[in-house]
Amino acid sequence: MIKFADRMGQLKGSEVRELMALTAKPDIISFAGGMPAPELFPVEQVLEATLAVLKEHGQEALQYSTTEGIPKLREQIAKRMEEKNNIHTDADHILMTSGSQEGLIFSAQAFLNKGDVVLMESPSYLGAINAFKTCEPTFIDIPTDKEGMLIDELEKVLQTTENVKMIYVIPDFQNPSGKTWSLERRKQFMEVVNKYEIPVIEDNPYGDLRYEGEALPALKSLDTKGLVVYLGTFSKILAPGFRLGWVCADDPILAKYNFLKQAFSLQTPTISMLIASKWMELYDLNAHVDKIRDCYGKRKNIMIDIMEKELPACCKFTDPEGGLFTWIELPEGIDAKELAMKCLEEKVAFVTGGGFYPNGGHENTLRLNYSNMPEEKITEGMKKLCKIITQFCEEKT
Amino acid sequence: MIKFADRMGQLKGSEVRELMALTAKPDIISFAGGMPAPELFPVEQVLEATLAVLKEHGQEALQYSTTEGIPKLREQIAKRMEEKNNIHTDADHILMTSGSQEGLIFSAQAFLNKGDVVLMESPSYLGAINAFKTCEPTFIDIPTDKEGMLIDELEKVLQTTENVKMIYVIPDFQNPSGKTWSLERRKQFMEVVNKYEIPVIEDNPYGDLRYEGEALPALKSLDTKGLVVYLGTFSKILAPGFRLGWVCADDPILAKYNFLKQAFSLQTPTISMLIASKWMELYDLNAHVDKIRDCYGKRKNIMIDIMEKELPACCKFTDPEGGLFTWIELPEGIDAKELAMKCLEEKVAFVTGGGFYPNGGHENTLRLNYSNMPEEKITEGMKKLCKIITQFCEEKT
Numbered sequence: 001m002i003k004f005a006d007r008m009g010q011l012k013g014s015e016v017r018e019l020m021a022l023t024a025k026p027d028i029i030s031f032a033g034g035m036p037a038p039e040l041f042p043v044e045q046v047l048e049a050t051l052a053v054l055k056e057h058g059q060e061a062l063q064y065s066t067t068e069g070i071p072k073l074r075e076q077i078a079k080r081m082e083e084k085n086n087i088h089t090d091a092d093h094i095l096m097t098s099g100s101q102e103g104l105i106f107s108a109q110a111f112l113n114k115g116d117v118v119l120m121e122s123p124s125y126l127g128a129i130n131a132f133k134t135c136e137p138t139f140i141d142i143p144t145d146k147e148g149m150l151i152d153e154l155e156k157v158l159q160t161t162e163n164v165k166m167i168y169v170i171p172d173f174q175n176p177s178g179k180t181w182s183l184e185r186r187k188q189f190m191e192v193v194n195k196y197e198i199p200v201i202e203d204n205p206y207g208d209l210r211y212e213g214e215a216l217p218a219l220k221s222l223d224t225k226g227l228v229v230y231l232g233t234f235s236k237i238l239a240p241g242f243r244l245g246w247v248c249a250d251d252p253i254l255a256k257y258n259f260l261k262q263a264f265s266l267q268t269p270t271i272s273m274l275i276a277s278k279w280m281e282l283y284d285l286n287a288h289v290d291k292i293r294d295c296y297g298k299r300k301n302i303m304i305d306i307m308e309k310e311l312p313a314c315c316k317f318t319d320p321e322g323g324l325f326t327w328i329e330l331p332e333g334i335d336a337k338e339l340a341m342k343c344l345e346e347k348v349a350f351v352t353g354g355g356f357y358p359n360g361g362h363e364n365t366l367r368l369n370y371s372n373m374p375e376e377k378i379t380e381g382m383k384k385l386c387k388i389i390t391q392f393c394e395e396k397t
Numbered sequence: 398m399i400k401f402a403d404r405m406g407q408l409k410g411s412e413v414r415e416l417m418a419l420t421a422k423p424d425i426i427s428f429a430g431g432m433p434a435p436e437l438f439p440v441e442q443v444l445e446a447t448l449a450v451l452k453e454h455g456q457e458a459l460q461y462s463t464t465e466g467i468p469k470l471r472e473q474i475a476k477r478m479e480e481k482n483n484i485h486t487d488a489d490h491i492l493m494t495s496g497s498q499e500g501l502i503f504s505a506q507a508f509l510n511k512g513d514v515v516l517m518e519s520p521s522y523l524g525a526i527n528a529f530k531t532c533e534p535t536f537i538d539i540p541t542d543k544e545g546m547l548i549d550e551l552e553k554v555l556q557t558t559e560n561v562k563m564i565y566v567i568p569d570f571q572n573p574s575g576k577t578w579s580l581e582r583r584k585q586f587m588e589v590v591n592k593y594e595i596p597v598i599e600d601n602p603y604g605d606l607r608y609e610g611e612a613l614p615a616l617k618s619l620d621t622k623g624l625v626v627y628l629g630t631f632s633k634i635l636a637p638g639f640r641l642g643w644v645c646a647d648d649p650i651l652a653k654y655n656f657l658k659q660a661f662s663l664q665t666p667t668i669s670m671l672i673a674s675k676w677m678e679l680y681d682l683n684a685h686v687d688k689i690r691d692c693y694g695k696r697k698n699i700m701i702d703i704m705e706k707e708l709p710a711c712c713k714f715t716d717p718e719g720g721l722f723t724w725i726e727l728p729e730g731i732d733a734k735e736l737a738m739k740c741l742e743e744k745v746a747f748v749t750g751g752g753f754y755p756n757g758g759h760e761n762t763l764r765l766n767y768s769n770m771p772e773e774k775i776t777e778g779m780k781k782l783c784k785i786i787t788q789f790c791e792e793k794t
Contacts, residue, residue: 001594002624003562004653005510005532011656035461043455050447058440062636064432098495098640098662105661109531113402114511130660134506135402165400197398227399239459241667243495256401259408263527264502265495269666270638 010133029381031368032349034175034324040292041239042283049279057274065270067261069096069246073277077232077246080285084208085218087230089248095257096268100205100245103231104131106260107166107201110253112137116165119157121149123327123356123365125175125203128168132358137165139358146318148181151188158196166199171219173206173323176356176367180321183216190222199253203231206323208289211297213321226250229257234276236324237289242272296324299370302378310386312393324371327353330364330389334396337363342388348381407530426778428765429746431572431721437689438636439680446676454671462667464658466493466643470674474629474643477682481605483618484627486645492654493665497602497642500628501528503657504563504598507650509534513562516554518546520724520753520762522572522600525565529755534562536755543715545578548585555593563596568616570603570720573753573764577718580613587619596650600628603720605686608694610718623647626654631673633721634686639669693721696767699775707783709790721768724750727761727786731793734760739785745778 053061068074074091081087097103104127112118112135120128122141129139140157143150148171158164169189171181181189193200202219220230226249233245247257261267279285303326304319311317316329330336336352343349353365368385370378450458465471471488478484494500501524509515509532517525519538526536537554540547545568555561566586568578578586590597599616617627623646630642644654658664676682700723701716708714713726727733733749740746750762765782767775 002596002649003508005506005508005513005562007510008507008653008656011653011660033461038456038460041456041459043451043459046459047448047451047455050451051444054440054444054447058444059435059438060638062438062440062443062638063435064430064632064637098666101663102661109402110405111400111402113404116402127659127663134657134660165402199399235461240461241457241459243662243664243666252399256405256408259405260531262524263408263531264499264661265640266498266524267640269495269640269669272666272668 007134007136010136011130028347028349029373029377030349031370031373031381032351033372034369035372036236036240036292037295037371040295042279042288045279045283046239046275049282050275052282053271053274053278061271061274063270065267065273067258067267069094069268070270070273070277073273074246076277076280081232081248086221087218087248093248093250093254095247095254095261096273097245097247097261098243098265098268099235099240100203100231100233101127101131102264103245103247104128104201104203105134105264106247106257107168107229108132108135108137109260110256111165111199116163117161119154119164119167120358121169121174121177123176123353123362124168124358125170126355128203129358132168141358144177144179146179148179148185149189151185151192154189155192158192158198164198166201167193168201168203169219170203172204172216173209173320173325175206175323176325176353177327178318178320178323178325180216186216186219186222190219193227194225197225197227200228201231202228205233205236208237209293209296209324210322211293211300220248226252229253237285237292238276238279242269242276244268244272244276296371299373299375299378300326302375303368303370303382306379306382306386310383310390312390314393315389324369326368326370328366328368330366331393331396332364334364334392336366339366339388339392343385346384346388348384350385404531404533407533408527425744425746426770426774427746428767428770428778429748430769431766432769433633433637433689434692434768437692439676439685442676442680443636443672446679447672449679450668450671450675458668458671460667462664462670464655464664466491466665467667467670467674470670471643473674473677478629478645482615484615484645490645490647490651492644492651492658493670494642494644494658495640495662495665496632496637497600497628497630498524498528499661500642500644501525501598501600502531502661503644503654504565504626505529505532505534506657507653508563508596513560514558516551516561516564517755518566518571518574520573520750520759521565521755522567523752525600526755529565538755541574541576543576545576545582546586548582548589551586552589555589555595561595563598564590565598565600566616567600569601569613570606570717570722572603572720573722573750574724575715575717575720575722577613583613583616583619587616590624591622594622594624597625598628599625602628602630602633605634606690606693606721607719608690608697617645623649626650634682634689635673635676639666639673641665641669641673693768696770696772696775697723699772700765700767700779703776703779703783707780707787709787711790712786721766723765723767725763725765727763728790728793729761731761731789733763736763736785736789739789740782743781743785745781747782
């Protein structure tokens with residue numbers, strides 16, 4: 001009889017990825033996934049960069065390379081983190097990963113024994129919860145307001161809880177809530193973290209995609225004790241199909257992540273790394289990011305405008321300053337899953353919010369993505385969605 | 398204070414990968430790694446395939462795709478496994494992974510609780526031992542003779558040991574020993590496995606690279622109870638730089654691996670999968686494999702010929718029928734690490750064998766790779782190595 005390990009009892013398929021399969025049909029207006037707009041991918045430029053790589057370094061591109069990744073790309077990343085995020089680092093403190101997801105699994109594996117406690121925002125990223133579950137931890141989610149994690153609540157938990165081994169946060173344009181932490185909150189958070197000396201995983205896949213307001217410092221740039229592990233990715237600023245992410249951390253932690261990289265996948269694909277590096281050399285990443293910001297910013301505004309006009313007052317939602325997502329809280333007692341089924345009949349899809357809470361509940365929430373649909377589809381889909389929500393609110397309350 | 402998880406105490410960097418960094422200097426004759434010959438990579442063909450992919454499916458290539466991988470490539474793999482390995486399978490039973498290494502980590506995670514027992518050949522693949530250690534199992538290595546794992550020894554352990562949760566084997570051209578299991582041994586093994594119903598991980602990265610003798614059936618082709626998980630890879634037949642491997646398993650097991658894939662890396666790189674698929678469509682993989690076999694077979698023969706002539710009679714070695722490696726057992730008491738240091742002074746590198754035994758010992762063994770060096774370098778390096786070994790044997794015995 002085949003016996004699976006205990007951890008497998010906790011793992012299940014991501015509802016988002018399963019829903020994405022359902023919603024891949026062309027007649028569905030989908031706010032469900034977290035996919036970038038494919039029409040913005042710089043296909044021609046990637047083709048040129050790939051030609052250059054295979055002509056200049058063909059054998060190298062197809063061969064094994066080092067665990068940490070090719071030096072030049074890590075230098076380019078370190079330089080950009082210095083410029084954009086004010087994080088003082090260098091290539092030696094960057095480890096390339098298979099998207100941010102691999103950074104999440106390494107974080108869990110590096111810090112969490114079975115039963116150890118991991119803290120996160122409430123709600124938090126489904127893919128992180130899923131990765132962490134492989135280590136069978138206890139999750140405690142800390143309440144947030146519109147400025148970020150509530151520091152008093154965080155400290156209360158730290159004072160009264162043993163075996164807190166890491167804190168996972170997304171301070172910029174959080175997935176799923178769309179919230180961004182204020183500067184003051186970031187500083188208070190780092191004070192508490194420094195006091196208790198708990199490692200922090202700062203996941204920042206969307207930081208470049210700010211549509212309004214001022215850029216705020218990454219937690220890693222405020223880190224004086226080497227406690228913050230910063231996760232970056234090319235998925236939202238170049239293309240997710242390469243599976244290129246990175247970890248930036250101080251030596252003692254990065255050494256452990258390096259061992260895990262060897263054990264888990266040996267190395268990140270050489271050819272992906274060389275193409276991304278060549279593309280950054282030949283073209284202007286910042287100009288490309290500006291294009292993405294312009295497009296997504298408009299899409300976001302269309303979505304928010306319609307909600308402001310057509311959503312009943314009993315519903316709350318975020319107006320995000322950047323990123324890919326907004327978040328709706330329906331009145332208590334309205335089941336977002338029932339709403340989702342009704343919307344699917346009308347060819348509109350979204351992700352229900354319950355899965356983003358590691359300990360369940362909150363079935364009256366939902367996440368909307370605006371990066372993957374053109375403006376007219378957003379208009380059409382949001383009008384339908386708001387109408388159905390209005391009906392639900394009238395029937396149920 | 399940062400506290401790492403218990404599992405991190407067991408993990409360390411692979412000596413092979415660390416040694417590879419040392420031996421990357423151009424003046425070193427290295428038998429250390431397990432790298433393919435870069436001059437055989439079909440760079441021009443990959444370039445053509447990449448152009449076709451980016452021109453025909455540019456946006457798709459750069460976008461997210463499904464957890465299991467693109468259907469067409471999985472169909473191509475399933476068809477080839479049917480033709481080459483007599484394994485009756487289909488695309489639905491293939492999950493793409495980031496090289497075989499990800500198949501190894503998924504195997505550990507799917508089956509092993511802390512303290513559970515994993516059985517393997519003695520010696521076995523370092524990268525597998527490393528992956529399995531993340532689940533903190535107990536390793537029991539089963540002795541082998543030249544026909545493979547000793548079935549009596551295996552059954553003895555199964556009769557007397559609780560919590561044996563999986564058996565890891567490389568029946569074809571094993572890494573590191575170069576041994577290949579006989580047909581009879583494969584059948585006996587499957588009888589025992591069926592009796593005890595223990596999942597088997599059959600790692601087959603080298604199966605295509607046979608230089609002499611007849612092809613033997615994969616264990617998976619003899620599997621009547623859905624117990625065998627087959628791991629394949631493009632690393633040795635196309636190029637490792639794509640990081641493309643796959644798992645073939647029956648439904649209940651594959652479903653668990655699929656959950657792990659989501660948690661660990663979401664998906665395998667879309668662009669790598671599409672390029673490999675297009676390359677298989679445009680070009681003849683079997684003809685390419687024939688070229689590799691021809692080249693490596695010659696290199697192997699040169700290495701073996703020199704050992705037959707110049708190695709002292711007190712040393713044993715394998716004459717492999719395929720794959721990338723041969724293996725030397727020095728007389729007891731001779732330390733391969735000391736030998737390695739001496740050889741490095743003479744600009745010849747290899748990997749010491751101790752690390753391939755999960756429970757240590759066997760410091761008198763070493764592994765030699767012949768795929769990555771041209772013939773004249775193999776001749777030069779092997780003559781030096783045999784001379785130094787001869788001196789060691791004279792001094793130490």
